[in-house]
Amino acid sequence: MATKKRYKTAAWTRKEGQNPEGGLNAKGRASLRAQGKDIKEPQPGGGPRKRSFCARSAGQMEKFPAAAKDPNSRLRKARRKWKC
Numbered sequence: 001m002a003t004k005k006r007y008k009t010a011a012w013t014r015k016e017g018q019n020p021e022g023g024l025n026a027k028g029r030a031s032l033r034a035q036g037k038d039i040k041e042p043q044p045g046g047g048p049r050k051r052s053f054c055a056r057s058a059g060q061m062e063k064f065p066a067a068a069k070d071p072n073s074r075l076r077k078a079r080r081k082w083k084c
Contacts, residue, residue: 010035022077044083054084 010031011017017028023042024032032039043049057079060067067073 018074019081022074022079022081042082044081050082050084053082054079057082057084 012028067075
């Protein structure tokens with residue numbers, strides 16, 4: 001009988017819950033939902049969630065200049081995925 005590994009941290013904080021192109025994958029979103037958070041898939045097609053995310057992440061670009069300069073930072077990858 002195989003046993004599951006028990007991790008001390010949620011999947012969204014580990015590499016297995018993160019999408020390599022930025023943001024979270026389905027496993028990462030599921031681990032956040034288990035913690036009581038309401039998280040949805042990206043909305044790159046447009047709409048109020050996209051406008052809100054792009055506005056928030058623009059502020060993060062100013063707050064974290066090192067991440068803003070690095071094209072492979074998670075912030076920049078997420079903004080690309082959302083087409084901001």
